[in-house]
Amino acid sequence: MDDLLVFKSENENPSDQGLPWKILVVDDDEQVHKVTSLALSDIRILDRPLHFIHAYSAAEARSMLEQESDIAVILLDVVMEYDNSGLELAKTIRTEMQLDAPRIILRTGQPGYAPELEVIQNYDINDYRMKSELTRTRLITALTTAVRSYQQVHKIKRGEVGMRTIIEATNHIFNTRDHEYYSADIIKYTAKLLNINSPHGLVVIEMRSLGNGGNYRHMYVSGATGKYSQSLNASINDIPQAAVKEEIEHCIDQQSTLFSPNSVAVFFENDGKRGCLFLDTSGPIDQVARSLIEVFAVSIGVGFNNINLITQLNQYAYFDQLSRLPNRTQFLLEVNRLGSEHSNYMLGVLDIDNFSAVNNALGHKNGDLLIQAIADRLANSLPGDLLIARIGGDTFGLLGPADMMNPDDLLRPFDRPFVIKNTPFPIGATLGLAPVEPMHAQSFSVLKNADMAMKMAKHTTGISFMYYSEDMARAAEQRLEITKDLHPALARNEFEVYYQPQVDLTTNKLTGVESLVRWIKSDGTIIRPDHFIPVAESTGVIIDIGKQVFRKSCRQAREWREKGMLNFKIAINVSVRQFSDPDFVPSLKQILREEEVESSYFELEITESTLMNEVESTIKLLEELNDVGFAISIDDFGTGYSSLNYLLRLPIQRLKVDRSFVMNVEHDEKARTISGLIVSMANNLGIMTIAEGIETEGQLEFIRNLGCKDAQGFYYSKPVNCTEFEKWYKEFKKQGEKHEG
Structure with a gap:
């Protein structure tokens, strides 16, 4: 009869076709475990078999829940170690362990211990049954309903987790400044959306250019991980896996994301550029994951466009457009970085003498040409290990190992006149030097010290450079005192x-x-x-x-x-x-x-x-x-x-x-x-x-x-x-x- 539990022989193996639903049976009666397993051993729900996990106490069940992921249904006995241990476990699962997805079916052999309606609602109990009335058919029905409910909850949860991952990924990739790092990051986060721990992926960028009447396309690999790592920075034609190359080209040509049984090719685009992220998968991708990937593809495209914009903005934010040297902001960042990594570094502030007068005499356009000529000579004359930056209108910053920061060498480029429009101009400079203390990111203080030394040298007749000393700091304090006393002195x-x-x-x-x-x-x-x-x-x-x-x-x-x-x-x-x-x-x-x-x-x-x-x-x-x-x-x-x-x-x-x-x-x-x-x-x-x-x-x-x-x-x-x-x-x-x- 349908309403009788059917026992099968113990040597009959359950079906192992498809990914099974995990069912946690929690009961202190071993016979209940055996009956449940045997009664449901040949059952498939939504075309997937069942896999049973057994716990004989609330404590053991908690341990199982901590170890096992993706448990779909918990068949939970109300009375075990003590009268309401099952209800206490339900409370722990929902409130303390924060497990919202598993469905709970309460079972009890003692009618007097039926849970209140409020408990069923508060702890999201999927069903409650007396063991005596739980025939095989009713058990299958209850279990099928619970699995369907779990599937829907799980989809919602996966969507929530996926969206959090997309938000996290978007925040991260929008702060990435480099194409290669960006490509590696989008592979990593796409793999995270698909629960892939060790991704094998490629990012290919299509570049188009016009020339000699033709429209030329070039595709290169900007990111590669896992077994594809050797293809990084290569042309797409150099990818050894022909099927992968074909899939990527098809993705870009069709301008759409392609889902294959064991891979995904994600299409993204921005102004003038298109790209594809290819990733191996362990099997087909379900609808939830597909939807998440489609959403993330939009962020990938926007972020990639930002990379190009950021590259341009970085040129403005960190490089001087006239001299093509690093600017003050970039210089201070490098002082912090190098000062923390190296000892015995020296910072120099080099100021052009009387530049405002020269600029006004020559005109601003010729003044700009002079700045460019000075920048070029410094870059070509000084050692390549020195960092040279334009940190002010007529001021350059120098940074390098102390033994390379010889004042005579740093000022030697000014021994010869600078030629502007075929006219030679003898230009002088004054240099201030200050040590960069190791392991201290105090770039502004070091720059201030070197600037103080430079200004002191300017006010000292016959001196073209000075090293910072504590006496200068005291002189700065004296200047502050003088500033404070000037107006009272007038009065x-x-x-x-x-x-x-x-x-x-x-x-x-x-x-x-x-x-x-x-x-x-x-x-x-x-x-x-x-x-x-x-x-x-x-x-x-x-x-x-x-x-x-x-x-x-x-x-x-x-x-x-x-x-x-x-x-x-x-x-x-x-x-x-x-x-x-x-x-x-x-x-x-x-x-x-x-x-x-x-x-x-x-x-x-x-x-x-x-x-x-x-x-x-x-x-x-x-x-x-x-x-x-x-x-x-x-x-x-x-x-x-x-x-x-x-x-x-x-x-x-x-x-x-x-x-x-x-x-x-x-x-x-x-x-x-x-x-x-x-x-x-x-x-x-x-x-x-x-x-x-x-x-x-x-x-x-x-x-x-x-x-x-x-x-x-x-x-x-x-x-x-x-x-x-x-x-x-x-x-x-x-x-x-x-x-x-």
Whole structure:
């Protein structure tokens, strides 16, 4: 009869055709296990056999569930070790072990232990049966229903897991920056979707190009794993497996994903490129997996398009487009990487001297050509093991082993002029060096240290490079203190004006004085000008300091005029920030009116590099100053890059030969030649000259013999306050009168 359990002989083997459904039988009665196995041994559900797993207690069942995967149905006895151990196990399965897919059929031989409806609902119990009523037919029916339910739940779960895998894969591959790594990743994640642990796969990219009237196609292997690894980076024609090659070509030509009994060929595409991911499988792919792969194929195509875009963006993000060198961002990343991997590395910051003046003189297009020429020479002249980057407008970063970072070698590319449009330009550079501490990813700090050393070298006469030291860090702290004290110092009137005489080299008479600012704090501490002036310039406080210096100079001029001793001009230094200040000329006029002195007593000294900015507006501003009555002198002449044509257009009255030339005229032929050229040119143009930094008789005689009109320096007097200057002036005048007598 159908409703009787049928026992089969124990030597009758169950069918092993197809992948079996795993059925976990949990009961403390061994006879129940035997009856169940024998009754269902020849049953196939959904054309698949059954495989029984036996547990004789709740604890043993839990262990089985932890070891076995894909258990479809649990036939669970309610009463085992204790009255409700089966119900407790059901709770553990659903809540603690988080196993939602297996279907649970409760069985009990004791009617009094039937579970409440709430328990059936809360623990997702698929069915509940009394053992006495569970005939073979009813058992088969219950089991078939449970297996169908499991199949649907399993599909949903696989879809959820698959979608999580796709999300994980998409996030990962969208952050991949390299074609080869990208290809390997999409093979890995496609295999994960199909539960393949050791994938054998290929990624082939189709490239099309136009040329000589034809449309050419080339397909190459961008990714390969497992038995196909030897085909990486090869042409598709070199793949030894002809059937695989044919399948891939068919996938790309049909522009669709192909599912075969033992493989899958996934089609993906992006702008101008198409590709195929081929993967061996252990058998046919079910509908759930097919749907997941179709979804992932979209992500693969988008991600591959992003790879091409990212490659372009990386060029912008990590490489300087003008010099084609790594940029600051890439340089700092490499400092971190190499600094953590190697010891005894050195970082250099190399800054082009006076580049802004050169750029303005040559024009920005030629300035760009100069940057390219410098980058090319550095790349071709320095050792290949050194990393060279453009980390600023006129600044290059250098990184390499300390023994390869010799300053003389790094600066040697600047020994020869750079030729721009057939014109040679002598360009100098200043270098700062700092050690990269091993095992510390502090690239910004190291760069800051090297930059600090470079700037210190720039402010030190005759020095082209410096190594970072802790003293520099202390100097930086001092700069911070100076920055904090500048405004209070202005309010406390701590800035005083000192005067240094300028003497006519022919008559030996005083022709002028230069006003020089000095900071003497209320406690008597003297802050050196080369310490506070650069800080004041960078913070903009120099504008207010400049106004105060000019006002005090005007008052002094009025006092000397009243004493009858003002038969000379007073030279006032003008900084870059002052010169570019829109209120510069109006403020000068206002101070002259308020202090009741004439502009004709004053000469404004403006550095050559300052005058090189915005040529036309500079000329207009100088003409306006001339109209007010100021004489104009170019300070530090010879250190900039002004052309003769530009010089002829400037409304100037005097050139000051820079001290860097004057100090070396006794022993440096180059300094003598440059000084002579400057004086000769100025005399031919009808422009007066003055040499600064005269300290010795030999320097004085050389400058005088050149035909330079005036001189200034310690040879005559150091800068002194007004009281000391008046004493010097009386003595100097007395000596002159005695000489004349």
